[in-house]
Structure formats: structure tokens, C-alpha cells
Amino acid sequence: MVEPMVRMRGLYKIFGARGKDVLHHVQGGMGKEELLARHGHVLGLNNINVDMQAGEITVVMGLSGSGKSTLIRHLNRLIEPTVGEIVVQGEDVMGLSENGLRKARQEKMSMVFQKFALLPHKTILKNAGMPLSVRGHDEATCDKEATKWLDRVGLSGYENHYPAQLSGGMQQRVGIARALTANTDIMLMDEAFSALDPLIRTDMQNLLLELQKELHKTIIFITHDLDEALKLADHLVILKDGAVVQQGEPQGILLNPCDPYIEDFVSDINRARVLRVRSVMSAVSEADIAGEVDADKSLEDLITLSDGDTNHIYRVTDNGETVGQIDMKDLVRALVPRASSSASAAR
Amino acid sequence: MAFYDGLFNAFGLKEWCGEAASSAPMSMAELLAKSSGKETKGEFFPFPSLDNLNESCPGIIQSRDVTKGIENGFLAAKPGLKAVLDPITQPLSWLLDGALWLFATTPWFIMVPILVLVSWFASRSKQVTSFVFASIMMMGLVDHYDVAMQTLSIIFVCTTISVLFGVPVGIAMSKSDRLQKSVVPFLDLLQTLPTFVYLIPLIFLFSVTESKLYGIAIILYAIVPVIRLTDLGIRLVDKDVIEAADAFGMNDHQKLMRVQLPLALPNIMAGVNQTIMMSLAMVVIASLVSAPGLGVNVLRGIRNLELGVGIVAGIGIVLLAVILDRVSKAALKRVDMTDVKH
Numbered sequence: 001m002v003e004p005m006v007r008m009r010g011l012y013k014i015f016g017a018r019g020k021d022v023l024h025h026v027q028g029g030m031g032k033e034e035l036l037a038r039h040g041h042v043l044g045l046n047n048i049n050v051d052m053q054a055g056e057i058t059v060v061m062g063l064s065g066s067g068k069s070t071l072i073r074h075l076n077r078l079i080e081p082t083v084g085e086i087v088v089q090g091e092d093v094m095g096l097s098e099n100g101l102r103k104a105r106q107e108k109m110s111m112v113f114q115k116f117a118l119l120p121h122k123t124i125l126k127n128a129g130m131p132l133s134v135r136g137h138d139e140a141t142c143d144k145e146a147t148k149w150l151d152r153v154g155l156s157g158y159e160n161h162y163p164a165q166l167s168g169g170m171q172q173r174v175g176i177a178r179a180l181t182a183n184t185d186i187m188l189m190d191e192a193f194s195a196l197d198p199l200i201r202t203d204m205q206n207l208l209l210e211l212q213k214e215l216h217k218t219i220i221f222i223t224h225d226l227d228e229a230l231k232l233a234d235h236l237v238i239l240k241d242g243a244v245v246q247q248g249e250p251q252g253i254l255l256n257p258c259d260p261y262i263e264d265f266v267s268d269i270n271r272a273r274v275l276r277v278r279s280v281m282s283a284v285s286e287a288d289i290a291g292e293v294d295a296d297k298s299l300e301d302l303i304t305l306s307d308g309d310t311n312h313i314y315r316v317t318d319n320g321e322t323v324g325q326i327d328m329k330d331l332v333r334a335l336v337p338r339a340s341s342s343a344s345a346a347r
Numbered sequence: 348m349a350f351y352d353g354l355f356n357a358f359g360l361k362e363w364c365g366e367a368a369s370s371a372p373m374s375m376a377e378l379l380a381k382s383s384g385k386e387t388k389g390e391f392f393p394f395p396s397l398d399n400l401n402e403s404c405p406g407i408i409q410s411r412d413v414t415k416g417i418e419n420g421f422l423a424a425k426p427g428l429k430a431v432l433d434p435i436t437q438p439l440s441w442l443l444d445g446a447l448w449l450f451a452t453t454p455w456f457i458m459v460p461i462l463v464l465v466s467w468f469a470s471r472s473k474q475v476t477s478f479v480f481a482s483i484m485m486m487g488l489v490d491h492y493d494v495a496m497q498t499l500s501i502i503f504v505c506t507t508i509s510v511l512f513g514v515p516v517g518i519a520m521s522k523s524d525r526l527q528k529s530v531v532p533f534l535d536l537l538q539t540l541p542t543f544v545y546l547i548p549l550i551f552l553f554s555v556t557e558s559k560l561y562g563i564a565i566i567l568y569a570i571v572p573v574i575r576l577t578d579l580g581i582r583l584v585d586k587d588v589i590e591a592a593d594a595f596g597m598n599d600h601q602k603l604m605r606v607q608l609p610l611a612l613p614n615i616m617a618g619v620n621q622t623i624m625m626s627l628a629m630v631v632i633a634s635l636v637s638a639p640g641l642g643v644n645v646l647r648g649i650r651n652l653e654l655g656v657g658i659v660a661g662i663g664i665v666l667l668a669v670i671l672d673r674v675s676k677a678a679l680k681r682v683d684m685t686d687v688k689h
Contacts, residue, residue: 055509076591076594078593078594102596102597102598103596104596105593105594105595106595106596107596110594111396111591111594111595113587113591113594115587115589115591117585117588117591118585118588118608119586119588119605119609119610120610121609121610121612130595131595134595134596134597134601135596178595182595187592225374251636329651337630
């Protein structure tokens with residue numbers, strides 16, 4: 001097992017003046033509401049244990065108030081944990097001095113914000129170059145790097161505009177360019193696309209995936225939108241009331257939700273578009289093969305391919321090699337969420 | 348017999364009170380009453396004030412002893428205060444005298460273009476600049492150029508000093524809630540104390556011939572808005588932007604210089620604008636303690652009932668106020684980058 005890029009162990013956050021004093025109640029199993037009613041403290045995070053692998057997009061998903069924004073701010077200690085261990089690239093973040101922490105923020109992780117948080121009095125170019133100028137690089141270097149990344153996110157020609165002159169989507173491109181200019185291994189994205197309208201959001205998601213294919217950053221992405229989570233995630237962490245309800249590979253969560261909360265969550269999405277052939281296929285056996293399909297195609301693609309005929313079986317290939325086969329009947333079964341299928345089985 | 352006699356007797360304090368030193372009439376009203384042959388008749392239930400209590404019990408001080416005590420206390424502290432404050436504030440006199448000299452000796456044909464240029468660079472507005480030029484020429488036309496320049500030079504010095512001291516105080520207040528809590532009442536006091544009351548202790552402390560006397564009065568009065576608005580401006584800076592600054596590892600100094608001050612600048616400039624206006628208001632009142640300028644003419648108008656002189660000087664002050672206000676507001680608008688149009 002390779003050392004994860006980020007490791008969080010036994011992380012608790014209780015907001016309030018005497019967080020440490022009421023910690024033992026939470027560790028003893030007291031819930032969020034009871035803690036607030038009895039002790040007047042707000043439970044932010046409850047025993048978080050998460051590994052985030054290098055080069056992957058880890059998506060942390062939850063409804064508002066579930067503690068996801070609190071979680072991401074613990075990585076760079078914008079919020080101090082009540083107790084717990086945070087290790088980034090093998091280094092204990094909790095043990096860092098003020099200077100060490102500042103250095104880690106400058107060189108290890110950059111952040112993209114929901115409300116963009118650009119400097120309104122600086123041009124786009126200076127905004128994007130800000131992480132480098134904070135580190136003390138000269139202006140020419142900052143401008144050169146900033147120009148490069150602004151060009152990469154599709155904003156060349158806007159260098160001398162001010163943030164207020166750009167649309168929301170463009171401002172967030174600046175936010176991403178700023179994070180990329182910092183040239184850190186880790187990128188923290190706090191609901192980065194939530195403030196954008198749906199079409200632009202899809203654009204930005206594609207941009208992020210495209211950049212990721214090339215840069216292989218470790219991205220921690222916060223969202224409340226399951227479709228977005230499933231589109232981006234290599235590893236999905238679902239939070240509820242500050243605790244991790246389920247985490248793992250998103251297709252696995254979708255097919256085997258372990259909690260009614262998550263079943264509710266996943267029941268509304270378009271499974272045909274999200275599920276991959278790979279997740280539904282079975283082992284190769286002798287059968288009448290009607291055609292071939294790539295393992296990473298979505299079920300929707302396969303339905304189009306089969307023209308809606310459920311009597312076929314397809315061979316599943318990955319880079320030209322046969323890895324399994326898929327019966328169209330299995331595919332149709334997989335489209336029905338588990339909650340309702342178990343209900344009908346009980347009948 | 349006075350109303351409260353019974354009270355003191357009841358508590359057995361007659362001994363402690365002692366006998367009245369004299370029965371001579373104490374107030375003008377009593378004196379008048381005595382001379383007109385009427386005995387002063389006490390109210391039915393007089394307020395238990397010091398004077399009323401004193402009538403029954405001479406051991407208790409009179410109200411005039413309080414004011415007397417304040418005066419004596421101040422006079423006793425005066426040598427010490429003077430020894431400390433005199434040297435510290437001396438540079439203010441030099442600055443004011445220097446500025447007065449500079450503004451007065453620079454010939455008008457150099458001074459006017461300088462002022463026009465300054466307003467152009469501050470405002471970048473043709474309208475404002477031409478208004479400044481027209482106003483100065485108009486004041487010159489009625490031979491008020493020299494006094495206007497005196498007023499302007501005092502405002503220039505006092506505003507500069509107010510900003511130099513006010514902005515750092517405001518920054519410090521924005522960083523510490525405790526400091527803010529302790530400074531705000533003092534600022535409230537400075538702002539509500541009647542302007543003439545500033546002058547009283549200052550007259551005792553410094554000689555009326557010294558320029559710093561009115562300099563201090565103006566600065567104390569005018570420094571308040573720039574402190575308040577710097578504090579407010581920094582506190583109002585968007586929390587998200589501050590968080591971004593933290594997330595990218597800015598240290599406190601970088602955060603202040605690159606984020607907080609630039610984003611608070613519109614508010615700070617509004618404070619500077621207010622400071623300029625308030626020093627103009629005070630410079631007129633300060634003419635009572637020998638501040639030169641347009642205020643002197645206003646004072647002359649009041650004292651000698653020279654209606655015309657007073658009104659012309661008054662209009663001059665209004666013109667000066669409008670000039671300063673428009674130029675500083677135009678500068679404020681220029682620094683407000685959140686307001687950029689496409």
C-alpha cells in the first residue's frame with residue numbers, strides 16, 4: 001500500500017468555547033443535536049478517518065451543514081481541529097510551526113473557493129500570479145507563470161481586466177489558474193462550481209477533468225451535488241452530521257449503498273449515464289456474443305449500441321483485451337435502485 | 348432654617364457639620380432678595396444638591412468648590428503636562444508656521460497652477476478641476492486669496508497629521524477588539540464635546556500666540572472619522588478574500604498591505620474626506636484662538652457687525668469646502684476598484 005497523499009485519523013472538531021471538555025461526550029456516542037441541546041456546542045467533525053491518494057480526485061459530498069467545508073479547511077488548518085491527526089505527504093500538519101504552516105500553504109496546497117475570492121483591485125494577471133508573488137518571486141516570473149496558466153484555462157486576452165469585469169464562470173477560471181500557478185501537488189476545491197449556472201458548471205467540470213488528465217494533481221473536491229461528485233470522483237466520501245457515512249469507489253457506492261441516507265441520495269440520479277459497463281459486467285462464460293463494448297462506456301452508451309434489445313450479451317473489452325461480458329438483462333436490473341428492488345423482493 | 352437640618356440631626360451629625368462660617372449671602376439671588384427686603388423662602392422639597400445640603404451642614408462642600416477643585420487640579424497638573432506636551436507638540440507649530448509661510452510666499456501665479464494640477468491628478472475630472480480653478484480665481488477677485496491660502500495651509504497640515512496618526516490607530520483597532528472597545532468611548536467624547544470646550548484647557552496649557560494651540564484643537568476634532576472608518580473598512584473586508592489570503596500563505600504584513608488596506612481604501616478615503624471637512628469646520632472656530640484665515644473675517648463680521656465681511660468670508664469657506672469635498676470624493680471614486688465598469 002502506497003503512503004496516501006493525505007491521511008486523516010480520528011479527527012474531531014467541536015465548535016464552541018470548551019470543545020475539548022465536551023469531546024468525551026462525542027467520543028462516547030453523543031449525536032450532533034444532543035450535543036447542541038445539552039452542552040451548547042456544535043459538532044463539526046466526528047471521528048474522520050480518510051485517506052486521499054496521490055493523483056486522484058477525492059470528492060467529499062454531503063448536504064449543507066454536514067461538515068464538508070469544515071473538513072477541507074482542516075487540511076491547511078484554516079480551522080484547527082479539536083483533536084486528531086492530519087498527515088500531508090508524510091508530514092504532520094498539526095506539528096507545524098506558524099512559519100512551517102505558512103510554507104505548507106504556499107508550497108503544498110492551493111485552494112479554489114466557492115465565491116472565487118479574487119482580489120478586486122488587481123488585474124486577472126496579478127490575481128493569478130498572487131501565489132508566487134507571496135512567496136517572493138519577482139514580477140516577471142509571476143507574470144510569466146500566470147500568463148501560462150491563464151492561457152491554459154482559456155482566458156488569454158483577459159490579462160488586464162479586473163475581476164468585476166468578468167462573468168462568474170470566467171472568475172472561477174481565474175481562481176483555478178491561481179491555484180495552478182501555485183504549482184502545488186494538492187488542490188483543495190471548496191464547492192468550486194456550486195455558484196455557477198448548470199451549463200457553465202458542466203464546462204468547468206470538463207475543464208477540470210481535462211487538466212487532471214495531464215497534471216495528475218491530488219484534488220480534494222467538495223460538493224453537495226451527487227451528479228457532480230459521480231462525474232469527478234475517483235474516491236467518494238459521503239458525510240452526514242460531521243461523520244463519514246460511506247466512502248469508496250463511486251460506482252461501488254452507487255450499486256451497494258450501505259445506509260438509507262445514501263440510498264435516498266442515489267435514488268434520484270440517472271444511473272444509466274453514471275454507471276459504467278465495468279461495474280455491472282460479469283465473468284466471461286460461453287454465450288452467444290452480439291458485439292463488443294469498452295469497459296469504460298456508460299450503460300447509456302450500451303443501450304444505444306444494442307438499440308434497446310435486451311436479448312443480447314456483449315463482450316467487454318479494456319484496451320482490446322476481453323475482461324468480461326455483460327448481459328443486457330443485468331444492465332436493466334442495475335438501472336433500478338436497490339432500495340426499491342429489495343422492497344419488491346420482499347413482497 | 349434649611350430643609351435638611353432635621354436629617355443631619357437625626358443622624359447625629361450636628362457635631363461633624365460644625366457651625367456655619369458666616370451668614371453672608373452666598374448667591375446673587377440671595378443678595379438681591381436681601382436688598383429688596385424679602386427673605387429667601389426655601390422650596391417645599393429642595394433637591395439634595397451640594398448647595399442645599401451645605402445650608403444645613405457647613406461641613407459639606409458647595410458646588411462651586413467642585414468647579415474650583417477641577418480648576419485647581421488642572422492648574423496643579425499644568426507644569427507637569429506642559430513640560431511633557433510642549434516639546435512633543437513643538438514640531439506641530441513649526442509645521443503650521445512653515446506651511447503658512449510656504450503658502451503665503453509662493454506667488455499666486457505658481458500656487459494656482461499647482462492647486463489645479465493637484466486636483467487634476469487626484470480627481471482626473473475636467474469638471475472638478477475647472478471648478479477648482481474658477482473658485483480660487485473668484486476668491487482672489489474679492490481679495491480673499493491670501494486668507495483662503497492660510498486656511499488651506501492649516502487644513503493641509505492638520506489633515507496630513509490626522510491621516511498619519513489616524514490610519515495606524517484604526518488598523519490597530521481593527522486587529523484587537525479590546526483596543527477598539529477602549530478607544531471608541533474616547534472617540535465619542537472627542538466628537539461630541541462642544542468644539543469650544545476643546546479650546547479651554549488648551550488655552551491654559553499653551554500660549555495663545557503659538558500655532559500648535561489651534562493645531563491640536565483641529566487635529567483632535569478631525570482625526571476621529573479617519574480612525575473610525577479605517578477600523579470599519581478593515582473589519583468590512585470580505586472574509587472570503589481574507590481566507591484566500593490565508594490559504595495561499597500570506598503573512599500578516601502581506602495580508603495588510605496587499606489585501607486589507609487596498610480593499611478598505613474606499614472607506615479610508617471616505618474617512619479622509621470627513622476629516623478634511625471637519626478640520627475646515629474647526630479652523631473657523633479656532634480663529635478665536637488666533638488661527639489665521641477666513642475664520643478671522645467671519646469673527647470680525649460677528650464682533651464688529653460687519654455683515655458684508657462676514658458673508659463674503661462665509662461664502663469663501665463654502666467654496667473651499669466644496670472644492671475639498673469634490674476633489675477628495677473624486678479621488679475616492681477613482682480608487683474604488685470594485686466599481687469598475689466594462
